[in-house]
Amino acid sequence: MEHEIKRGEKGFYIGEEAKPLAEIIFEETPTQFIIEHTGVDPSLSGQGIGKKLVNLVTEEANKAHKPIISYCSFADKVLALDSTNLNWNIKK
Numbered sequence: 001m002e003h004e005i006k007r008g009e010k011g012f013y014i015g016e017e018a019k020p021l022a023e024i025i026f027e028e029t030p031t032q033f034i035i036e037h038t039g040v041d042p043s044l045s046g047q048g049i050g051k052k053l054v055n056l057v058t059e060e061a062n063k064a065h066k067p068i069i070s071y072c073s074f075a076d077k078v079l080a081l082d083s084t085n086l087n088w089n090i091k092k
Contacts, residue, residue, distance in 0.1 A: 001051065005056065012056050013047065015041075018075040024053035024075070035070045054078040 008017040013022035022040040026033055035057055040050045054075045063069050070076050 003047075005052065007078070012053050014044070018034045022049045022053065023030070024050075024057055024072075026057050028066070032066050033057060033064075033066060034063070035072045035075045038072050038074045050074055051078050058082075 003014045003022070005012050005014055006017070009029075011023060011025045013020035013023040016026070020039075022044055023038070024035065024036045028034075029083075037047060038053055040048050043065040055078070057075075058068065058079070068079065
């Protein structure tokens with residue numbers, strides 16, 4: 001089943017923005033994208049939704065020619081596995 005990913009005030013999400021089933025919270029600043037959190041409800045686990053959300057932020061950052069700063073351990077793993085994501089940094 002394909003789930004509709006929507007753009008909200010704080011990032012991308014599936015379901016209702018106030019209570020999403022999946023979300024990635026990020027901020028775009030004048031110089032970079034900052035990923036703060038990725039979460040997926042257990043009912044959607046194993047469907048690759050978290051990876052899709054991270055990839056959407058990556059696409060936005062690439063279009064804007066801005067680096068990604070990640071504070072999210074899940075996003076760190078996704079970004080590290082894709083050798084095309086050379087423009088990111090892990091910040092703890």
